[in-house]
Amino acid sequence: MATDQFQRAVSASGLDDVDEKLRQLQVSSKASNGTLLPSPYLPPELNVNEAPRNQDRRPRRAFFGFVVSEDIMIDYTLRWYQGTFTRESLKSIDPAWVGVICMAAAQDHLEVDPDHPRIRIPMVETPDGLKPCVSIYDSYDRLGWSLAEEKETEYIELIRSELGLPEIQEPMWYYYAR
Numbered sequence: 001m002a003t004d005q006f007q008r009a010v011s012a013s014g015l016d017d018v019d020e021k022l023r024q025l026q027v028s029s030k031a032s033n034g035t036l037l038p039s040p041y042l043p044p045e046l047n048v049n050e051a052p053r054n055q056d057r058r059p060r061r062a063f064f065g066f067v068v069s070e071d072i073m074i075d076y077t078l079r080w081y082q083g084t085f086t087r088e089s090l091k092s093i094d095p096a097w098v099g100v101i102c103m104a105a106a107q108d109h110l111e112v113d114p115d116h117p118r119i120r121i122p123m124v125e126t127p128d129g130l131k132p133c134v135s136i137y138d139s140y141d142r143l144g145w146s147l148a149e150e151k152e153t154e155y156i157e158l159i160r161s162e163l164g165l166p167e168i169q170e171p172m173w174y175y176y177a178r
Contacts, residue, residue, distance in 0.1 A: 037062060038126065038172040039084070044116050046139055046173075054084055058140070061176040063122050065135030071164055073102040073121075073132055079141075080105045099132075110152050110162060118147075124174035133174050 036043045044050045046059045080083060081101075090098050103121045110119045124133040136147070136155045147155075156171055 007063045012079075030050075038067075038169060038174050040070065040172055042139055042173045048140055060175045062139040063120065063124055063133050063135035063176055064137035065120075065133045065171050066163070066165055066169060066171050067124065067131045067133050067172070067174060068163055068165070069128050070102075070132065070158075072104065072165075074098070075101045076109075076163055077105040080109055102132075110134065110159055112151065112158060123177040125177050126174060136171070139173070 018072060032046075034052065036046065042064070046062050046106070048058060074090060078087065078090075085101070093101075105157065106121055107119050108118065109118050118136045120135050120138065121132050123130045124135075135160075138153065159165070159171075160167070
């Protein structure tokens with residue numbers, strides 16, 4: 001699948017120097033039709049903390065996390081709600097409610113620190129259309145930048161393992177679908 005190849009190409013691991021980071025940002029910009037995202041790094045013009053103060057409006061909102069298929073979300077939900085829901089029973093429920101049920105399962109069971117919840121599941125724009133994103137950062141959330149590296153790694157690994165995502169899939173920044 002092209003998305004997997006794209007995600008491997010812009011993997012954030014092992015990027016040490018600024019030139020390489022800028023090259024990766026250019027690669028990711030081209031793959032998203034010149035709209036900057038998805039990218040392993042939040043472009044400065046989308047960072048609320050770095051945007052020029054004289055701008056009339058805030059930069060477009062972005063989320064950092066893993067894009068997943070609806071099937072992955074449903075499988076994860078069924079694992080946590082065994083006996084309550086089945087795949088067949090979810091088919092008979094309004095799709096909007098299925099989305100709410102899936103988001104609740106992810107938010108309840110993917111939180112590393114329930115006292116300070118971080119997990120959100122917005123719909124984001126991808127080269128393949130709108131997809132759910134299990135995110136730990138939001139470009140508007142100023143507190144989000146203070147997450148210690150080991151906590152961030154803990155979140156990333158928990159999400160990856162709980163949802164059964166491949167090791168090569170790295171979290172990326174995605175535009176929020178308005």
